[in-house]
Amino acid sequence: SRNTSFSSGPLSLQLGWLSRSDGSSKFAYGSLNQTLTPGTQSTTASVTGPIEVRIRDELTDRATFQVNVSPLEGYPGIPTKALSAELRDLFQSVILLHHHPRSLIQLTIQSTDAPSCTSHTIPFSLDGSRHEASSETKFRTPQLLGPDRPFHASEVAISINASMLALMDANIPIQSTVIASSCAFLDPKDVDDGRNLDNHMAEDDMPCLVIYPSPREEQAAQSSHVIAFSFTGYDPTQPSKSQMHAQLVYLSSIGQMTSRQRALAINATRESSISILDHIRTFLNERFE
Numbered sequence: 001s002r003n004t005s006f007s008s009g010p011l012s013l014q015l016g017w018l019s020r021s022d023g024s025s026k027f028a029y030g031s032l033n034q035t036l037t038p039g040t041q042s043t044t045a046s047v048t049g050p051i052e053v054r055i056r057d058e059l060t061d062r063a064t065f066q067v068n069v070s071p072l073e074g075y076p077g078i079p080t081k082a083l084s085a086e087l088r089d090l091f092q093s094v095i096l097l098h099h100h101p102r103s104l105i106q107l108t109i110q111s112t113d114a115p116s117c118t119s120h121t122i123p124f125s126l127d128g129s130r131h132e133a134s135s136e137t138k139f140r141t142p143q144l145l146g147p148d149r150p151f152h153a154s155e156v157a158i159s160i161n162a163s164m165l166a167l168m169d170a171n172i173p174i175q176s177t178v179i180a181s182s183c184a185f186l187d188p189k190d191v192d193d194g195r196n197l198d199n200h201m202a203e204d205d206m207p208c209l210v211i212y213p214s215p216r217e218e219q220a221a222q223s224s225h226v227i228a229f230s231f232t233g234y235d236p237t238q239p240s241k242s243q244m245h246a247q248l249v250y251l252s253s254i255g256q257m258t259s260r261q262r263a264l265a266i267n268a269t270r271e272s273s274i275s276i277l278d279h280i281r282t283f284l285n286e287r288f289e
Contacts (some may be wrong), residue, residue, distance in 0.1 A: 008214060011279050012042075013161075015134050015169045015287070023047040023170025026112075027162035029154060029212050040155050041215070042113045044161040047170035049105035054143040057104065060099035064104045069159070079150045090250050094230060096173040105172060110161050152215055153182035153224040156252060160228055161276065168284075171263060175185060178249060179280075181272035182211035185222035193216055209264055211272050223255025227240035227269040231277055246270055 009027055018024035028042035050063055057064045067088040069080050076084075091107065160180035167174060185207040192214055207222055218224045225245075229252035235242045248266065257265065 001037060001143075006161045010257070011091060011126050011276060013280065013283060014164060015165060015283075017044075018046050021133065021170075022174070023168070024273065025162050025165035025169055026103075026172075027158045027165060028113075029158060041158060043191040044110045044112055044164045045159070045166035046110075047105065047166045047172060048108075049170070049172075049239065050100040050103035051106075053102065053104035058102050059166045061101055063095075063102075065092050065095060065097060066104065067091070067105070067107045068109070070110045072113070077148050077211040079148070083151055083159070086252070087160065088179065090228065091163065092165070093249065094169065094174050094176050094178055096175055099173045104216065105164065107163055109163060111155065111159075117245065128137040136155065148197070150224040152218050153184065153226045154213060154218065154254075155217075156165045156226040157178070157182040157228075160226075160250070167271050176227055176230040176232045176247075177277065177280075178230050179277050180225050180226055181269040181276065182224065183264075183269055183272075184210050184211060184218055184224040185255075185261055186210060186213075186217060190217065190220040209261075209268055221255065223257045223261075225254075225257070225265050225269075226250065226252045227266060227273075231271060231273075234281075244274070246273070 010193060012026075012028045014026040017026060024044070024046040026042060026044045050139055051114070053064050065088060067084045068077065069084045069087070071077075087107075087109070095105070132263060151173060157180040164178050168177075188208045192207060192212060197212065210217055210221075213221060227248065228248045229246040231244055231246055233243045233245045251266075
């Protein structure tokens with residue numbers, strides 16, 4: 001069967017689940033099961049092409065590349081359009097579009113799990129009177145709904161990873177593998193229960209760094225970030241002698257961070273992205289064996 005899936009720890013992925021596309025994937029922080037905990041975040045991606053392109057969009061020296069991001073609810077808004085443009089620029093830098101001139105490659109990304117969020121910026125009771133919010137419902141960023149809701153960092157990260165898997169499943173020629181990871185800086189008291197903070201505990205004057213933040217953690221975070229790396233240099237015939245090179249190709253942030261925090265976030269997400277790449281490589285090896 002072409003449809004295969006893999007789950008290891010906090011990550012799950014699936015390839016070839018759509019029969020009418022040239023490549024498709026699912027990527028999740030958590031399990032792809034429908035009976036998952038509410039904290040699971042997942043995204044699907046599909047690739048069609050190279051196919052015939054309209055004359056008005058035709059390029060003589062390379063393929064036309066289009067990215068469409070579809071929100072789970074409502075119509076696409078400004079954040080959706082902005083994310084589509086960012087991902088188009090990101091993947092155009094690694095796809096060998098000149099291999100398929102006068103054609104079209106379409107990438108479609110669909111959110112399948114929207115993070116829960118509040119429906120107000122000022123807390124009101126049922127009778128219309130304002131009340132003071134407790135520390136558990138205190139958020140550092142305005143809570144917007146519908147097409148104006150900005151994407152969480154984890155949503156963008158899994159969208160990038162799902163897109164990369166779909167491009168690989170469609171056999172689109174690429175010069176490097178792009179893997180993204182998300183992180184957030186927040187107070188230790190705002191971290192979800194059960195999370196191990198030993199690896200990235202903050203210093204006295206710095207908040208705590210969390211990898212794969214949950215929606216609740218991102219809402220309470222001082223800043224959240226999506227960082228993607230382009231990996232090259234892997235030789236499948238001699239894995240032990242391969243020299244992997246990671247180049248920073250994408251960084252998107254909500255909130256402020258210092259130069260020290262930026263360096264810490266880049267180093268931590270690089271390690272996390274390498275771990276994700278290892279999971280993907282293990283999955284592909286098992287799929288084709």
